[in-house]
Amino acid sequence: MSKSFNISIIGSGNVAWHLAQELEKQGHTIREVFSRNLAHAEELAAQLYCAQAQNHLDFTKSEARIFFIAVSDAAIEQIARHIQLPAKAILAHTSGSQSLEKLTAAPTQKTGVFYPLQTFSKGKPVKFKEIPICIESEDPKTEQQLLAVAETLSDNIALVDSEARKVLHVAAVFACNFTNHMLGIAQEILEEQEMDFDLLKPLIKETVNKSLRIGPKNAQTGPAKRGDLTTLDAHMEYLQGREDWLRIYKLISEHIMNEI
Amino acid sequence: MSKSFNISIIGSGNVAWHLAQELEKQGHTIREVFSRNLAHAEELAAQLYCAQAQNHLDFTKSEARIFFIAVSDAAIEQIARHIQLPAKAILAHTSGSQSLEKLTAAPTQKTGVFYPLQTFSKGKPVKFKEIPICIESEDPKTEQQLLAVAETLSDNIALVDSEARKVLHVAAVFACNFTNHMLGIAQEILEEQEMDFDLLKPLIKETVNKSLRIGPKNAQTGPAKRGDLTTLDAHMEYLQGREDWLRIYKLISEHIMNEI
Numbered sequence: 001m002s003k004s005f006n007i008s009i010i011g012s013g014n015v016a017w018h019l020a021q022e023l024e025k026q027g028h029t030i031r032e033v034f035s036r037n038l039a040h041a042e043e044l045a046a047q048l049y050c051a052q053a054q055n056h057l058d059f060t061k062s063e064a065r066i067f068f069i070a071v072s073d074a075a076i077e078q079i080a081r082h083i084q085l086p087a088k089a090i091l092a093h094t095s096g097s098q099s100l101e102k103l104t105a106a107p108t109q110k111t112g113v114f115y116p117l118q119t120f121s122k123g124k125p126v127k128f129k130e131i132p133i134c135i136e137s138e139d140p141k142t143e144q145q146l147l148a149v150a151e152t153l154s155d156n157i158a159l160v161d162s163e164a165r166k167v168l169h170v171a172a173v174f175a176c177n178f179t180n181h182m183l184g185i186a187q188e189i190l191e192e193q194e195m196d197f198d199l200l201k202p203l204i205k206e207t208v209n210k211s212l213r214i215g216p217k218n219a220q221t222g223p224a225k226r227g228d229l230t231t232l233d234a235h236m237e238y239l240q241g242r243e244d245w246l247r248i249y250k251l252i253s254e255h256i257m258n259e260i
Numbered sequence: 261m262s263k264s265f266n267i268s269i270i271g272s273g274n275v276a277w278h279l280a281q282e283l284e285k286q287g288h289t290i291r292e293v294f295s296r297n298l299a300h301a302e303e304l305a306a307q308l309y310c311a312q313a314q315n316h317l318d319f320t321k322s323e324a325r326i327f328f329i330a331v332s333d334a335a336i337e338q339i340a341r342h343i344q345l346p347a348k349a350i351l352a353h354t355s356g357s358q359s360l361e362k363l364t365a366a367p368t369q370k371t372g373v374f375y376p377l378q379t380f381s382k383g384k385p386v387k388f389k390e391i392p393i394c395i396e397s398e399d400p401k402t403e404q405q406l407l408a409v410a411e412t413l414s415d416n417i418a419l420v421d422s423e424a425r426k427v428l429h430v431a432a433v434f435a436c437n438f439t440n441h442m443l444g445i446a447q448e449i450l451e452e453q454e455m456d457f458d459l460l461k462p463l464i465k466e467t468v469n470k471s472l473r474i475g476p477k478n479a480q481t482g483p484a485k486r487g488d489l490t491t492l493d494a495h496m497e498y499l500q501g502r503e504d505w506l507r508i509y510k511l512i513s514e515h516i517m518n519e520i
Contacts, residue, residue, distance in 0.1 A: 039434040073488075096492060097483075112368075117459060119481070124468070131461045158459060167453045168460070170495050175446035176459050176467040177482030179439045180514050183468075184476035184519075186435035199377060199392045199418060200428070200435050201472050206379050206386070208443075208468045213460050216444035219385050221379070222437030223357075228333075231357060235430050239350045244515055245434075251511055252438050256505055259444075 008032040011070035012040040014120035015094050022128045026152040033062040057083045058184050069093040080106040090142050097169045099162035100136055112137035112146050128153045134160035224256035266323050268292040271330035272300040274380035275354050278343045286412040291324040317343045328352040340366040350402050357429045359422040360396055372406050373398030388413045394420035484516035
């Protein structure tokens with residue numbers, strides 16, 4: 001049987017929103033929700049069983065023993081510096097791009113990272129069981145406690161230190177941010193000619209599914225992959241009026257060709 | 261009630277494979293399957309009710325009145341030049357990147373394009389109803405017939421001329437080929453550090469779903485979008501050893517930043 005914990009959540013954004021509710025769903029108790037804006041804290045607390053909303057960082061009287069910082073990356077260090085915790089409390093941030101060191105100023109040695117590797121939107125339910133949760137701590141007991149919490153949420157848990165998390169973040173920029181930007185350019189190319197981006201959506205879905213199923217290297221298609229210079233030339237001629245798109249088209253096509 | 265047609269398929273690759281079977285599922289009859297390699301034609305014919313496999317292009321005695329060319333782009337013009345058809349037959353190719361003109365040498369004026377905008381793999385079933393089918397013909401009666409066939413397969417039919425199809429193809433290179441390549445780079449970045457690409461898969465799936473749901477412009481996130489120079493610098497430093505990845509990282513990040 002899995003253990004249940006008393007937990008407080010620092011933050012009220014997308015990650016805080018989903019994490020707090022999922023933790024309660026798995027039997028844990030959320031004691032406090034912090035936001036600088038009390039109304040935001042209250043909004044999330046209203047979704048929970050008995051959580052108190054607060055807009056100050058004094059948790060010395062909290063019954064919670066685990067504190068998750070789920071705020072914007074830039075605010076993590078300030079929170080760690082100013083938070084007041086009960087004795088022996090664990091403090092973990094939930095960011096993929098921030099090192100464990102950002103918690104150095106915290107009033108506890110029991111620090112860690114508890115990073116659910118997913119993008120969250122408030123209105124959209126997520127399947128936590130499938131989300132990888134990346135855990136890091138230099139204190140073995142803290143690591144063990146964070147693993148115990150993670151195991152109640154997900155089937156997919158990994159110990160990932162700050163250095164590896166940075167690699168993961170660089171990879172995610174390519175796989176997610178840049179991928180999204182490619183979709184954005186495609187949409188603009190179509191809308192410039194008053195064509196509907198919807199036409200491409202079934203193809204995009206299947207392309208990504210296939211890429212994840214058989215691996216991107218096996219799934220690569222297109223004129224650059226085929227070395228089809230006639231089509232590449234025709235496309236570059238079409239893109240003449242947009243130097244920025246043309247440069248991206250050339251650079252990525254060349255990169256694909258050089259990998260053949 | 262939808263009309264059913266006698267149809268022959270020139271080709272035995274992925275598109276031919278799925279198209280032929282779906283046409284029969286919707287009540288049409290496939291009369292012949294052509295491949296230069298008779299064994300390939302036979303393999304597909306074996307999946308159909310009464311289709312004959314053949315490796316020559318003489319269809320003068322065929323009962324089919326619609327002939328779909330589903331071969332590699334480079335072979336379309338040769339097929340059109342050498343095919344022999346019964347009187348009044350319609351000849352349409354199924355390629356997204358080839359113009360209608362490629363059929364000029366065909367022994368019929370009733371030419372067209374019948375382009376299912378999807379990527380097909382032999383083992384993988386597809387939901388034809390959701391696949392956009394792009395139709396083009398300069399002959400109104402041919403266009404009407406091709407539309408009638410398309411309507412039996414899909415709920416998503418568009419009249420798209422060769423010029424618009426070219427725009428669609430350029431957009432698809434960004435949205436699909438380049439997107440896949442970004443996933444490929446992400447995989448390499450991880451594997452270089454012996455990390456598992458699987459970790460990123462749930463995030464990639466949700467990122468793409470979100471992008472298609474709310475639109476790529478609204479969905480854009482990441483350090484470039486935030487103008488987070490500290491993270492951008494850290495990532496570029498990490499990529500120092502790989503000049504090719506670094507150039508792609510810089511160019512796309514700058515492009516995202518300039519769009520803010």
